[in-house]
Amino acid sequence: MHSEPILSDVGRRTRRRIAWRLLPFLFVLYFIAYLDRVNVGYAGLEMSVNLGFTDRVFGLGAGIFFAGYFLFEIPGALIVERWSARRWIARILITWGLVTTLVALIQTPMQFYGARFLLGVAEAGFFPGIIVYLTHWFRHEDRARAGALFMTAIPVANVMGSPLAGWLLGVHWFGIPGWRWLFLLEGIPAVLLGITTLFYLTDWPHQANWLPPEEQEWITVELQREKEAKAGAAGAWTIRRALGNREVILLALIYFLALIGLYGFNFWFPTILKRATGLPNLTVTLLAALPYLLGVVAMLWNGWHSDRTGERRWHTAVILALCGAFMALAVGFQANLWAGLGLLVLSGACTTAFMPSFWQLPTAMLSESAAAASIGLINSVGGLGGFVGPYFVGYLRTLTGSFSFSLIFLVAALFLSAALILTLRIERS
Numbered sequence: 001m002h003s004e005p006i007l008s009d010v011g012r013r014t015r016r017r018i019a020w021r022l023l024p025f026l027f028v029l030y031f032i033a034y035l036d037r038v039n040v041g042y043a044g045l046e047m048s049v050n051l052g053f054t055d056r057v058f059g060l061g062a063g064i065f066f067a068g069y070f071l072f073e074i075p076g077a078l079i080v081e082r083w084s085a086r087r088w089i090a091r092i093l094i095t096w097g098l099v100t101t102l103v104a105l106i107q108t109p110m111q112f113y114g115a116r117f118l119l120g121v122a123e124a125g126f127f128p129g130i131i132v133y134l135t136h137w138f139r140h141e142d143r144a145r146a147g148a149l150f151m152t153a154i155p156v157a158n159v160m161g162s163p164l165a166g167w168l169l170g171v172h173w174f175g176i177p178g179w180r181w182l183f184l185l186e187g188i189p190a191v192l193l194g195i196t197t198l199f200y201l202t203d204w205p206h207q208a209n210w211l212p213p214e215e216q217e218w219i220t221v222e223l224q225r226e227k228e229a230k231a232g233a234a235g236a237w238t239i240r241r242a243l244g245n246r247e248v249i250l251l252a253l254i255y256f257l258a259l260i261g262l263y264g265f266n267f268w269f270p271t272i273l274k275r276a277t278g279l280p281n282l283t284v285t286l287l288a289a290l291p292y293l294l295g296v297v298a299m300l301w302n303g304w305h306s307d308r309t310g311e312r313r314w315h316t317a318v319i320l321a322l323c324g325a326f327m328a329l330a331v332g333f334q335a336n337l338w339a340g341l342g343l344l345v346l347s348g349a350c351t352t353a354f355m356p357s358f359w360q361l362p363t364a365m366l367s368e369s370a371a372a373a374s375i376g377l378i379n380s381v382g383g384l385g386g387f388v389g390p391y392f393v394g395y396l397r398t399l400t401g402s403f404s405f406s407l408i409f410l411v412a413a414l415f416l417s418a419a420l421i422l423t424l425r426i427e428r429s
Contacts, residue, residue, distance in 0.1 A: 010218045018138070018205075019149075023146060023149045025201070029126075030150060030153035032186075033123060038158065038266055039186055040116070040267065041062065041266060042182065043169075044062070045169060045281050045284065046177060047177075050177055050179065057109045059393055060390075062263075063390035066384055067387055068121035068124065069121070069123060069124045070387075085129060085132070085201065086202065087198065090195070090198045092122065092125060093126075093191070093193050093197060094191050096122035096126075097193075098187065098191060099118050103119065103183040103187075104181070125376070128376045134146055135223075136204055136205070137205065137219070140363070142307070144312075145356075147360065148302065148304065151355050155299060156292070158295075159296070162285040165285050166284070166285030168181050168182045169285070205219045205220050243377060247424055251358075251374075252380075254420045255385070258414065259386045260386075261324065261327075261351060263389045264390055264406070264413075265348055265389075266348075268393045269291070269348060270284055270288045275403075277341075291345045291351070292352075299355065301353075302356055303356030303357065317421040319350050319353045320414055324412075324415040324418065325347075327347040327411050331404050331411070361424070389413070393406040396409060
């Protein structure tokens, strides 16, 4: 059992002040980021019909976001470590907000592909940048909980974004279809938050005028001690060594397979619901929020328990295996509509719950710059799973006329990712 050392009053105050200052704001940033990334899944309920897109066109357009994302991940994470997290995150927010509004103007498949690709380029570096940024402020034993609170923005964005999307799909202001308003109105907050980020975030503790001097000193000393301990363990890690390391490559492959399942489900679940039930768009979007409502609880519990025990690997593998198992059962129960959909809801609740424990693995192993490069590599390669998953769901649906083979493809990816995580040679922290 993992146990934390007894903290001084200064230590407790510092942890609390940093958490309350940074985590709510980072949560809001990721909430908007994820909303802008996945709103295409809800827009597709109306957009595909309005523009005459086939399932294959929609799947390719939804997934091609990650092709652009792939190209700029590693540079983005390194910029956060070596230059300025505050300025880089602000730049990302402003550019992706502007590109999101451009998606509202598309008319053809090629325009759809181009806009989604540019959105991936604009957002690249945000998530790994935040993961690296958390290492500037939180000790290793606090990071899974901090990461879990930040990452709950994923399910919360779906919980709150689903009814918002359902409502916007029903409006036709000035004769403009609701799906266009969805992209337009969800892009503007990102631009405003990007401007706010320049004034609100602080790159390092010693620059934080909101942190008293004794608290600046406490967190700086703690993080420096952690840095020296990692540098002395099994020799100093370099960026080149990290990128050629077996465990880093395995983590990238595991994340790739996990995101095939996550985004294959995420982008297509509203459409699966719509076609299976024939319910109105607003009802469909409300039902589509259920997996993510449960996902908030699952993610917070997994992050808390992973920190409490100091164990990361099994906390990741078990969640991924459960996700695949529930989805496999849903295929088996497809003759019973609501039982099958209920099992898909449980599977969806697990799709993001593995992240808090998973993302502590590279930061536990590597020095700051090596971790930044590795996190960028893992997220970049993993992001390609976000392309493969949605595309092949649409492709197999077009080929077979059923979502069953699409879901079996996602199940295989999830089970393989769970199996591979158990082959990692990483000690308990």
